[in-house]
Amino acid sequence: MTAEEIYKSLSAKFGEALVESKLDAPQPFLVLDPKRMKEVSLFLRDDEALQFDFCSCVSGVDYNNGKLGAIYHLASMVHKHKIVLKAFCTRENPHIQSVASVWGGADWHEREAYDLLGIIFDEHPDLRRILLPYDWEGYPLRKDYKVPEFYNGMKVPY
Amino acid sequence: MTETRTLPTRYVTHPGELKTSSGRSLRTDEMIINMGPQHPSTHGVLRLEVVLDGEIVVDVIPHIGYLHRCFEKHAEHMTNYQQVIPYCDRMDYLSSMNNDWAYALAVERMMKIEVPPRVETIRVIMAELQRIASHLIAVGTYGIDMGAFTPFLWAFRDRERILDLFEMTCGARLLYNYIWIGGLSHDLPPGFVDKAKAFCTYFKPNIKELNDLLSYNEIFVKRTANVGVLPADVGINYGVSGPTLRGSGVNWDLRRDDPYGIYDKFEWEVQVGKGERGTLGDCWDRYIVRVREMEESVKIIEQALAVLPEGNVQAAIPKRIRPDSAEIYVRTETARGELGFYVVSDGTASPYRLKARAPAFVNLSVLPEISRGCMLADLVAIVGSVDIVLGEVDR
Numbered sequence: 092m093t094a095e096e097i098y099k100s101l102s103a104k105f106g107e108a109l110v111e112s113k114l115d116a117p118q119p120f121l122v123l124d125p126k127r128m129k130e131v132s133l134f135l136r137d138d139e140a141l142q143f144d145f146c147s148c149v150s151g152v153d154y155n156n157g158k159l160g161a162i163y164h165l166a167s168m169v170h171k172h173k174i175v176l177k178a179f180c181t182r183e184n185p186h187i188q189s190v191a192s193v194w195g196g197a198d199w200h201e202r203e204a205y206d207l208l209g210i211i212f213d214e215h216p217d218l219r220r221i222l223l224p225y226d227w228e229g230y231p232l233r234k235d236y237k238v239p240e241f242y243n244g245m246k247v248p249y
Numbered sequence: 250m251t252e253t254r255t256l257p258t259r260y261v262t263h264p265g266e267l268k269t270s271s272g273r274s275l276r277t278d279e280m281i282i283n284m285g286p287q288h289p290s291t292h293g294v295l296r297l298e299v300v301l302d303g304e305i306v307v308d309v310i311p312h313i314g315y316l317h318r319c320f321e322k323h324a325e326h327m328t329n330y331q332q333v334i335p336y337c338d339r340m341d342y343l344s345s346m347n348n349d350w351a352y353a354l355a356v357e358r359m360m361k362i363e364v365p366p367r368v369e370t371i372r373v374i375m376a377e378l379q380r381i382a383s384h385l386i387a388v389g390t391y392g393i394d395m396g397a398f399t400p401f402l403w404a405f406r407d408r409e410r411i412l413d414l415f416e417m418t419c420g421a422r423l424l425y426n427y428i429w430i431g432g433l434s435h436d437l438p439p440g441f442v443d444k445a446k447a448f449c450t451y452f453k454p455n456i457k458e459l460n461d462l463l464s465y466n467e468i469f470v471k472r473t474a475n476v477g478v479l480p481a482d483v484g485i486n487y488g489v490s491g492p493t494l495r496g497s498g499v500n501w502d503l504r505r506d507d508p509y510g511i512y513d514k515f516e517w518e519v520q521v522g523k524g525e526r527g528t529l530g531d532c533w534d535r536y537i538v539r540v541r542e543m544e545e546s547v548k549i550i551e552q553a554l555a556v557l558p559e560g561n562v563q564a565a566i567p568k569r570i571r572p573d574s575a576e577i578y579v580r581t582e583t584a585r586g587e588l589g590f591y592v593v594s595d596g597t598a599s600p601y602r603l604k605a606r607a608p609a610f611v612n613l614s615v616l617p618e619i620s621r622g623c624m625l626a627d628l629v630a631i632v633g634s635v636d637i638v639l640g641e642v643d644r
Contacts, residue, residue: 118577144485147580150591150604162591164578164606168485168501175578196488199614200606207321222314222643231322232602 092140092172094119100140105131120162120175128178128188129214135165135174136193142169146194151204155234157182159210163190163197180210182233189215207232279307286315290394290629293639297616297628304625309617313610316643324603330356330570331430333603338424340605341641343386346379346415347583349428354509355579355590356430359572367560368432369511374445374553375415375427376510377546381452382411383584384492384539384546387636391536392463394633395472400463407455410448417441430570432563442554449547449554456544464540473536474527477619477631481530487615491586491608492542493635496522496535503582515552517545532634539636571598585609585636605644609637 092100094114098121102109108131111122123131135143147164154160163176178187189212191198201212202221209230212218220227226243229236240247284290284297291297294315300308320340324333337352338345350372357364364372389404412422417438419427427434463469479489481497494501502519504512520541522534572594580589586608593602612635620631 117575146488147587148578148589148591148604148606150602150606152593152602164589164591166507168499168506171506194488195483195486195618196611196614199610207319220314222317224314231319 092170094174097121097141097172097174100138101131101134104134118173118175120177122177122179125178125180125187128176128190129193132163132176132190132193140170142167143174144168146190146196146200149197149200149204151208151210151232153208153233154179159185159208161187161201161204161210161212185210186213187211188213189218191215206230209233284628290632291639292390292633292637293642295613295632295637295639295642297632299625299628301625306620306623306625306628309620309628311613311616313613313639313642316639318644320605320644321603324600327599329598330572330600333600334429335424335426337605338426339640340607340644341583341585341588341609341638342423343638344379344383344584345423345425346375346428347383347581348588349425350376350510351579351581351583351588352590353428353430354581355577355592356570356572358579359575359577359592359594360566360570362431362564362566364432364564365561366511366558368562368564370553370557371433371437371562372428373510373512373515374550374557375418377549377553378411378414378445378448380546380584381543382408384543385411387539387584388459388463388536391633391636392469394629395469397463397466397469400459403455403459403462407452410451414441414445414448417444429563431566432561436562442557445550445554449551453544453547456540459540464537470526470533472627473532473630473634476527476532476627477623477634478528479530479535479615479619483618484530484615487618488611489586489615490611491582491584492538493535493586493612495520496538496634497530498522498524498534503580503587507580509579509581512549514556515549517548520545532630535634535636569598571596580606583608585638585641586612607641607644609635609639609641610644613637613642 098112108124108127109121110124113120135141143165145166145168147166150162152160158179160177160179166173180187187210189201191201201215204210205218206220206222207230280301282299284299286294286296296312298310299306320336323336327333334349337348340348385404385408389401392400416422419425479497481499484494484497498521500519500521520538522538526533574596576593578589578591580587588608589606591604592600595601620628
């Protein structure tokens with residue numbers, strides 16, 4: 092399926108959950124309502140014609156204008172088509188609905204985005220830090236992150 | 250007073266619960282032990298929090314991040330795109346060539362750079378040599394995990410020859426910084442082609458030797474067959490890729506299914522597990538896929554060496570690489586599976602955001618799913634069969 096057909100079948104069913112789309116980009120993407128990620132994802136996974144069974148990657152991005160985003164790269168092993176989903180939230184209210192129950196692979200990726208960018212994935216089964224120590228403060232991949240001078244009272248020498 | 254006759258008690262083990270024949274549960278308190286961070290079978294610094302019921306694994310909780318150095322943050326602070334490549338080397342340090350290629354490919358596709366045919370061919374040769382070297386380590390250390398020390402030394406003996414080839418090409422034996430954006434750091438040295446051909450001739454019989462020594466060894470098969478079965482649908486849902494997924498019988502290889510490089514010009518086959526010695530998707534299947542992939546890689550290398558064209562090894566690229574404001578996700582098949590790079594550019598000389606989708610990171614996340622209910626000793630077999638490199642898991 093081409094990106095246009097994917098967009099059509101989604102917009103027919105979900106309408107307002109699709110906030111924006113850019114289908115002429117080299118890798119076309121759809122912007123979704125961060126509160127309705129799960130139902131759209133379930134449809135993407137289970138619909139016969141779509142069958143996005145493989146969630147390649149979830150990346151968190153800080154856009155440096157008070158906006159954070161989670162980018163989902165999906166692929167279908169059956170139909171060999173791809174699509175990119177994006178969901179945006181604000182720095183003050185960084186909530187996006189988790190899709191870890193739809194694709195098991197999204198579980199750790201979302202934990203990583205939470206760990207490094209502080210995006211809170213609602214309904215995630217186990218939202219803990221994953222790469223950083225559990226007592227780490229701050230979110231290093233945010234653009235305004237300042238490297239701490241002390242870690243647990245120890246001076247970091249560099 | 251009635252006399253009761255007591256039957257002799259027999260013990261039946263069910264995964265997760267020890268029961269007597271009368272149905273009385275002998276379940277005791279669960280015990281939590283730490284496997285790692287320093288444990289020979291975790292192949293790096295990985296801590297598994299294992300919940301045990303006797304010897305039976307109830308749950309596994311992996312704790313990662315011991316090698317985390319925030320590669321992605323570093324990449325944002327580089328002064329140009331080329332500088333990221335040595336950091337890619339250090340992600341999956343057993344298949345550095347493949348990592349470099351994935352990153353270089355992402356930037357090239359972003360900037361629509363066409364690389365010369367000689368570069369494409371050399372890249373394929375290097376990537377496949379690296380795949381063999383990486384699989385040799387996976388196979389050899391897996392032997393050690395299962396108590397067979399000799400295959401490890403034999404695998405390392407062959408790997409040394411590949412490292413010698415890399416050393417004569419770029420001077421380094423582990424972290425190469427060889428594949429650059431738009432080309433390579435140097436051309437092949439004189440005599441490389443002959444030596445690479447000699448290696449292929451030398452290596453092919455050794456695979457049979459390895460099979461005789463380890464793959465079909467009765468003890469090894471008993472330890473790995475029917476252990477840690479990963480069903481295909483679970484694997485796909487978790488985003489597992491590479492030999493770990495192909496072991497479950499999924500015919501999926503990005504070299505063929507999402508083509509890059511010039512793999513379509515060569516004759517080779519995607520190897521999948523068939524459940525020959527036990528259940529489809531068990532540890533032995535994942536292991537044997539790696540062994541057979543080495544044979545396929547040798548085939549590709551031989552064909553590529555035969556058609557290696559002359560020419561330039563660096564495309565004409567701007568001195569300062571500044572992709573237009575854009576984003577791209579490129580995925581390639583490394584020795585462990587789908588390595589993807591998501592690059593966001595804002596038009597400056599360094600990436601605005603670089604995310605590496607490391608195959609071992611995703612493959613490790615399926616570990617709790619496939620090890621519940623197994624014995625503690627089998628957990629070692631399962632971790633080894635997933636073939637993780639912690640440098641890549643933690644980045």
